[in-house]
Amino acid sequence: MSTPLSGTGAARIVATMRAAKPWWASTSIYQVYPRSFADSNGDGIGDLPGVVSRLDHLVELGVETVWLSPFFCSPQRDFGYDVSGYRDVAPEYGTLEDAQRLIDEAHRRGLAIVFDLVLNHTSDEHPWFIESRSSRTNPKADWYVWADAKRDRLGRPAPPNNWRSELQLPRAWQWCEERQQWYLASFLSFQPDLNWRNAEVRAEMFDMVRMWLRRGVDGFRLDIFGSCMQDAALRDNDRWPRIYGGIPRLQTPNRTLNTEDCFALAGDLRAICDEFAPDRVLLGEVFGPSSVLRRYVSDGDRAGLHLVFLFDFLAARYSASVYRALIERFERDFPAPMAPTYVLENHDRTRSLSRLGGDQRKARVLAALLCTLRGVPVLYQGQEIAMENRYIPLADAKDPVANVVGKRLPEWLNRALPERLNRDEVRTPMQWTAGPNGGFCPEGVTPWLPLHDNWRERNVETEARDPDSLFAWYRTLLALRTERAALREGALELAPEEARDVIRFDRIAAGERLTIAANLGDSPARVRLDDGATLLATSDRGCALDHREVTLAPHAAIVALRAR
Numbered sequence: 001m002s003t004p005l006s007g008t009g010a011a012r013i014v015a016t017m018r019a020a021k022p023w024w025a026s027t028s029i030y031q032v033y034p035r036s037f038a039d040s041n042g043d044g045i046g047d048l049p050g051v052v053s054r055l056d057h058l059v060e061l062g063v064e065t066v067w068l069s070p071f072f073c074s075p076q077r078d079f080g081y082d083v084s085g086y087r088d089v090a091p092e093y094g095t096l097e098d099a100q101r102l103i104d105e106a107h108r109r110g111l112a113i114v115f116d117l118v119l120n121h122t123s124d125e126h127p128w129f130i131e132s133r134s135s136r137t138n139p140k141a142d143w144y145v146w147a148d149a150k151r152d153r154l155g156r157p158a159p160p161n162n163w164r165s166e167l168q169l170p171r172a173w174q175w176c177e178e179r180q181q182w183y184l185a186s187f188l189s190f191q192p193d194l195n196w197r198n199a200e201v202r203a204e205m206f207d208m209v210r211m212w213l214r215r216g217v218d219g220f221r222l223d224i225f226g227s228c229m230q231d232a233a234l235r236d237n238d239r240w241p242r243i244y245g246g247i248p249r250l251q252t253p254n255r256t257l258n259t260e261d262c263f264a265l266a267g268d269l270r271a272i273c274d275e276f277a278p279d280r281v282l283l284g285e286v287f288g289p290s291s292v293l294r295r296y297v298s299d300g301d302r303a304g305l306h307l308v309f310l311f312d313f314l315a316a317r318y319s320a321s322v323y324r325a326l327i328e329r330f331e332r333d334f335p336a337p338m339a340p341t342y343v344l345e346n347h348d349r350t351r352s353l354s355r356l357g358g359d360q361r362k363a364r365v366l367a368a369l370l371c372t373l374r375g376v377p378v379l380y381q382g383q384e385i386a387m388e389n390r391y392i393p394l395a396d397a398k399d400p401v402a403n404v405v406g407k408r409l410p411e412w413l414n415r416a417l418p419e420r421l422n423r424d425e426v427r428t429p430m431q432w433t434a435g436p437n438g439g440f441c442p443e444g445v446t447p448w449l450p451l452h453d454n455w456r457e458r459n460v461e462t463e464a465r466d467p468d469s470l471f472a473w474y475r476t477l478l479a480l481r482t483e484r485a486a487l488r489e490g491a492l493e494l495a496p497e498e499a500r501d502v503i504r505f506d507r508i509a510a511g512e513r514l515t516i517a518a519n520l521g522d523s524p525a526r527v528r529l530d531d532g533a534t535l536l537a538t539s540d541r542g543c544a545l546d547h548r549e550v551t552l553a554p555h556a557a558i559v560a561l562r563a564r
């Protein structure tokens with residue numbers, strides 16, 4: 001490959017060098033789900049050479065960091081989140097050389113690249129687990145979390161405590177005949193939890209982390225990091241159902257999630273990253289109230305993860321007051337120099353446009369907030385071209401979560417749920433062109449999941465030609481983010497509520513003040529800008545600015561430069 005560094009890429013590198021803050025505090029992240037991104041060899045499965053062939057799309061879009069879901073050796077029962085070899089690439093995705101080429105090609109374009117580490121568990125087909133489960137005395141006997149059975153009233157073996165898996169319904173313990181013991185599986189039964197109290201496990205995993213850092217990756221997204229270390233004494237969770245971090249739970253996860261030991265592990269991982277220059281980033285997938293999650297980033301004097309996902313926007317109602325309350329909370333819990341993150345969708349959750357009833361005006365409002373709020377925006381592949389959930393009945397699901405939890409549900413109930421139980425629905429192939437298979441894989445090949453029916457109208461090629469597309473709007477916003485110091489690293493001032501459906505805030509850096517205003521209501525709204533302003537970008541041509549006052553069309557957003 002010999003694409004020259006594009007203008008945007010170069011501008012970005014210069015902007016990053018000039019920045020006073022570390023690059024990761026103001027970057028923008030794009031999640032690639034490799035299996036569904038681009039298939040280079042016609043087997044219907046996306047792969048690493050496919051990702052390399054499409055990196056220019058990310059440069060054109062204007063994101064700065066690419067995060068790839070796992071492509072390591074795996075039996076693919078959870079599509080890569082069940083790792084059977086951390087140091088090599090699954091053959092369907094490519095080779096170690098392909099992974100290296102991906103790192104290098106990303107860097108050549110000025111993109112940072114982040115891999116996905118599943119530290120909490122391995123596949124039950126990992127050689128470590130096969131050995132560990134074989135007896136109570138083998139060299140890896142203590143590499144996973146094993147516990148003796150209790151006896152129930154009838155004398156039958158019962159699990160050691162009441163812990164439920166992160167999927168709520170199944171319990172967290174799985175029985176092993178060979179050892180006559182239970183092993184912990186915080187997610188699915190075939191994903192046994194590693195024992196992070198074992199010094200050999202820590203040494204091996206830390207060494208693997210260093211191997212990828214030496215190869216040049218810019219950091220890691222850490223899969224269900226808050227589940228890595230549970231209560232050492234295996235005490236019961238409080239058994240009361242509760243909503244914790246916005247998620248309804250059948251029991252309070254006080255002994256299983258976000259333990260003191262997890263916060264300490266964050267610090268240990270940070271120390272490893274800090275051995276390397278330039279700066280690397282650790283982005284934790286953690287669940288809980290933001291006031292608790294903050295401890296992963298900064299716990300007393302000790303630095304931990306650089307960033308954590310804040311998932312509240314994934315489920316929040318489209319409403320100015322709901323969003324305002326969330327922004328206030330994130331600003332309170334993650335004040336500068338910490339940076340909050342903003343996430344609208346990912347490979348596990350309902351597509352944001354589907355949540356918005358398919359209304360692209362609303363998607364544009366959300367895009368404006370995502371790209372102009374203080375902190376790090378995270379986009380999921382296809383979000384930029386208005387991809388939506390593709391309904392796939394539970395009976396056809398490839399997703400193991402749908403198969404474990406969902407198969408018990410009647411289909412009518414599944415359809416009525418606000419969240420997709422069958423995660424296949426948000427993992428359909430990326431829509432590149434109006435051609436066969438949307439350009440994801442060659443004509444005549446059956447992609448591993450069906451495409452959304454709307455691929456002929458909604459695809460990168462078509463949207464790139466249309467100046468009014470969602471893709472064009474994202475490009476405008478991300479370009480502004482790169483150019484404007486106020487957006488990249490300025491302070492945020494949230495305006496008090498002025499009208500029920502309006503949300504408005506300022507971003508302020510030395511010598512520059514920007515106002516972002518959005519109308520989330522069905523009628524036009526007026527916003528006063530007393531000292532005058534110039535319109536930099538609008539999501540809707542129906543927005544008018546007369547220097548001191550802007551009239552926002554229904555479900556429209558603007559970015560304006562304020563006179564000083």
Ligand code: ISL
Binds near residue numbers: 082187223423
């Ligand atoms: O997918 C979910 C529910 O259906 C989420 O709540 C999920 O439990 C949570 O996002 C953790 O997900 C992560 O770890 C899983 C993997 O299957 C997901 O794809 C990953 O994002 C196990 O490794």
Ligand code: CA
Binds near residue numbers: 039092
């Ligand atoms: Ca392939």
